Amino acid sequence: MKISDVLDSVNIAEDLDKDQLIKIGRQVCEGFDTDISSRKPWEKDLESWTKLALQIADIKTFPWTGAANIKYPLLATAAMQFAARAYPTLVPSNGQVVKCKVVGFDPTGEKENRAHRVSVHMSNQVMNEMDGWEEDMDKLLISLPIAGTCFKKTYWDSAKQKNCSKLILPKYLVVNYDTRCLEDAERVTEVIYMSPRKVKERMNEGIFLDVELGEPSGTDPLAYDRVNTAFQIGTGGDDQTTPYAFYEQHTFLDLDDDGYAEPYIVTVEADSQKVVRIVPRFNPSGVKVNEKGNIISIEPTQYYTKYDFIPNPDGGFYSIGFGRLLGPLNESANTIINQLVDAGSLSNLQAGFIGKGLRIKMGEAKFSPGEWKAVNATGDDIKKQIFPLPVREPSGVLFNLLNLLLTSGKELASVAEIFVGKMPGQNTPATTTMATIEQGMKVFTAVYKRIYRSLAKEFQKLYVLNREYMNPEEYVDVLDEPVPQSDYQGPENDIIPGADPTAVSSQEKQAKVQALMQILQLGTINPQAVTKLYLEAFEIPNPEQVMMQPPPPQPDPKQLEMEAKMQLEQQKAQMQMQLASGKLEIERTAAENEAAMKQRLMEQELEAKQMEAVLKARAAQAGHQQNMQHSAERHVMNMMQQKHKAENKK
Numbered sequence: 313m314k315i316s317d318v319l320d321s322v323n324i325a326e327d328l329d330k331d332q333l334i335k336i337g338r339q340v341c342e343g344f345d346t347d348i349s350s351r352k353p354w355e356k357d358l359e360s361w362t363k364l365a366l367q368i369a370d371i372k373t374f375p376w377t378g379a380a381n382i383k384y385p386l387l388a389t390a391a392m393q394f395a396a397r398a399y400p401t402l403v404p405s406n407g408q409v410v411k412c413k414v415v416g417f418d419p420t421g422e423k424e425n426r427a428h429r430v431s432v433h434m435s436n437q438v439m440n441e442m443d444g445w446e447e448d449m450d451k452l453l454i455s456l457p458i459a460g461t462c463f464k465k466t467y468w469d470s471a472k473q474k475n476c477s478k479l480i481l482p483k484y485l486v487v488n489y490d491t492r493c494l495e496d497a498e499r500v501t502e503v504i505y506m507s508p509r510k511v512k513e514r515m516n517e518g519i520f521l522d523v524e525l526g527e528p529s530g531t532d533p534l535a536y537d538r539v540n541t542a543f544q545i546g547t548g549g550d551d552q553t554t555p556y557a558f559y560e561q562h563t564f565l566d567l568d569d570d571g572y573a574e575p576y577i578v579t580v581e582a583d584s585q586k587v588v589r590i591v592p593r594f595n596p597s598g599v600k601v602n603e604k605g606n607i608i609s610i611e612p613t614q615y616y617t618k619y620d621f622i623p624n625p626d627g628g629f630y631s632i633g634f635g636r637l638l639g640p641l642n643e644s645a646n647t648i649i650n651q652l653v654d655a656g657s658l659s660n661l662q663a664g665f666i667g668k669g670l671r672i673k674m675g676e677a678k679f680s681p682g683e684w685k686a687v688n689a690t691g692d693d694i695k696k697q698i699f700p701l702p703v704r705e706p707s708g709v710l711f712n713l714l715n716l717l718l719t720s721g722k723e724l725a726s727v728a729e730i731f732v733g734k735m736p737g738q739n740t741p742a743t744t745t746m747a748t749i750e751q752g753m754k755v756f757t758a759v760y761k762r763i764y765r766s767l768a769k770e771f772q773k774l775y776v777l778n779r780e781y782m783n784p785e786e787y788v789d790v791l792d793e794p795v796p797q798s799d800y801q802g803p804e805n806d807i808i809p810g811a812d813p814t815a816v817s818s819q820e821k822q823a824k825v826q827a828l829m830q831i832l833q834l835g836t837i838n839p840q841a842v843t844k845l846y847l848e849a850f851e852i853p854n855p856e857q858v859m860m861q862p863p864p865p866q867p868d869p870k871q872l873e874m875e876a877k878m879q880l881e882q883q884k885a886q887m888q889m890q891l892a893s894g895k896l897e898i899e900r901t902a903a904e905n906e907a908a909m910k911q912r913l914m915e916q917e918l919e920a921k922q923m924e925a926v927l928k929a930r931a932a933q934a935g936h937q938q939n940m941q942h943s944a945e946r947h948v949m950n951m952m953q954q955k956h957k958a959e960n961k962k
Contacts, residue, residue: 324567324576324590325521332567337585340561340578343499348534350489354630355534358459358483361635364642365391365458380653386642386721387458390634395453398760401811402767403449408810410434410771415806426799427806433790434774435810441474448479452619455481456763460621460633464766465502466773467615468781471517475777477770482630483534485616491629494618500562503534503582505555520588525581528554533582557582562593562615575612595780617770620762634724641721648714655706667697764813772804779804821849 318324325333348355367383403409412427412434438445448464456462463480486501487494494500508528514520559580564573575593580586598611621633687694779800787799812821825846832842843859 318567318574318592319596321591322518323521324592325587328567328590333587334585336565336578336590337580337587340501340559340563340580340587341582341585343561343563344486344501344533344559347486347488347499347501351486351630354489354628355483357636357639361387361458361633361639364635364639375654380650380657382646382649382653384642384645384649384718386645386718387634387638390638390721390724391454391457394457394634394756394759395450397756398453398763399450401760402453402763402809403446404810407439408435409438410774411808411810413806413808426802429791430775430799430807431810433787434771434778434807436790437475437774437778438477438771442477445477448477452479453763455479456619456621457634457759459635460624460631462619464617464619464770465615466617466770466777468777475774475781477774480616487629489628489630492627493629494614494616497562498564500616502560502562504558504560506558507555508552511556514588520579521586523586523588525556525584525586525588528556529583530554531557531583533557533559558588562612564612565590570607572607574610614773617766617773619766621759637724638721641717641724645714645717645721648710648717652706652710652714655704658703659705662700662703664698664700666699761813764809764811767809767811768807771807771809775800775804775807825849 321327328336364383365387367385367388369381369383372379372381408431410431412430414423414427416423418424452462452464459482461482463482463485464477465480466475466477468474469476480502484503486503487497488499491497511520511525515522559578559582561578561580563576563578565576565578566573567576568574577589577591577593578587579589581588593612594610595613598613600608600610602608620631622631622637624631689697782800825842828837828842828845831837832839840859847859
């Protein structure tokens with residue numbers, strides 16, 4: 313099967329024979345069983361942490377039926393405190409959830425303009441167009457500190473024609489416990505529950521193969537003991553709401569038998585092990601070939617983003633949270649509280665032994681306040697016949713131990729006074745406040761940066777999806793202006809969360825602003841900028857609207873003098889230029905006149921020469937004629953003289 317055919321196929325399973333599909337389905341289920349077995353101890357711990365956070369109490373019969381069964385909400389309080397600090401920081405009230413930073417030199421400001429456009433568009437996508445993103449982020453920040461790990465699945469929904477990024481709880485994403493990271497995982501399996509109606513819709517749309525799956529059994533593949541435990545996710549039988557369980561496994565398959573396994577997504581129904589869908593898990597840009605056109609490697613597309621609370625010290629894939637850190641302290645605190653309550657109950661409700669010789673009905677032994685009872689016995693007989701059980705008051709040691717456990721748990725979870733509203737006084741120096749906050753934020757700051765890093769990876773996946781699937785008209789509509797379509801052609805590593813990574817709480821922001829206010833009187837910083845930061849630290853919406861416009865700055869006398877000198881010099885230069893220009897004009901005019909005069913003289917000289925030549929010619933002609941006349945006259949005279957001489961001789 314060619315790569316081009318694979319990428320163009322809606323469901324590759326349609327092109328495979330029955331034996332291949334059976335083999336692939338069995339392979340997917342075996343891989344799932346291997347991975348889920350590797351994380352069984354973690355699953356049992358996750359169950360206990362969840363019950364502790366939800367304060368689920370088992371039926372208690374010891375030391376007696378109805379004994380105290382109180383669950384102190386230490387773990388739940390720690391999770392709520394963490395979410396309360398992280399949520400407003402990671403999801404700012406100004407709506408700028410996504411930010412595109414400017415990388416490199418920007419002399420024309422084009423990079424800044426592009427960064428602004430991308431930031432506005434992606435923030436609008438996340439907050440307004442992607443269904444349930446903010447709600448899922450809220451759930452993630454509650455679940456993450458308890459379980460230690462959560463996931464987000466980012467993908468293009470072809471049916472809705474929009475980007476999606478939904479929360480995946482760690483229970484439903486099965487990865488081998490020994491895997492280092494998602495990028496190195498050979499298999500990632502998401503367990504998806506789907507009603508028969510939804511399954512039929514996907515078959516009709518051609519997304520799933522139209523195969524017979526049978527009736528859903530309702531058996532949960534994520535039950536901790538799937539062999540011996542009949543944990544049901546539905547009623548089964550004829551109930552049409554009982555869901556099917558599917559394995560959506562992101563794995564590698566060698567479908568073309570070339571010895572190299574390509575990345576695919578295989579969807580298998582858990583009970584029947586039937587394959588219903590196979591699609592490629594790579595893009596053409598991820599295929600690397602050599603000079604001969606042979607495939608060297610294929611980079612798989614990563615759909616999941618892992619959110620970590622605290623990395624696991626044993627190197628396991630699933631991180632740890634407050635469930636691991638506070639669980640034992642919470643259990644011990646629950647035990648001590650119940651012991652104190654039980655001791656108080658025994659102290660208030662006395663019991664003991666009554667001698668058989670005492671004539672008193674047992675039903676009359678209970679008293680109401682102010683009530684007196686008559687008995688057929690003396691006081692001495694009563695004292696001799698009644699022996700109360702010795703019950704001690706609740707131990708003060710238990711109180712001290714309980715206080716120690718709760719204090720340790722709160723310190724570990726950073727649930728300090730400074731984070732529950734008891735900030736230092738107004739007269740406390742800003743440096744002291746900052747030091748107090750920093751001391752209480754050590755654990756939280758590290759966790760916050762991990763979440764910040766994961767959130768950046770999620771937004772970068774959205775950026776790539778916009779590059780491939782975004783409608784240009786939608787981009788223009790959001791920004792309400794003509795924009796270049798090349799905004800999403802750049803690399804995705806400049807996309808980051810809009811939150812401030814240097815200030816992870818409002819208290820920290822306020823303390824930083826207070827430090828700026830103390831040095832404001834030095835006159836070395838901008839008051840307008842400090843005012844804006846102050847309003848933003850206290851989460852005042854639209855601070856520009858309440859800020860006064862600064863008065864125009866007074867001109868500097870030295871600057872004015874310098875500008876006057878420069879203006880005078882400019883005027884002098886202009887006059888010199890004008891004079892030079894006038895001189896040049898005069899010289900040009902004089903030169904033109906001189907040339908014209910020379911031309912006129914030359915013309916006159918030429919005319920004179922021509923006249924002289926004509927006169928000379930005329931004179932020469934006249935002289936010639938005169939000479940000819942003289943010559944003729946001389947010739948006539950000579951002839952007459954000769955004639956006369958001849959006559960004289962005769």
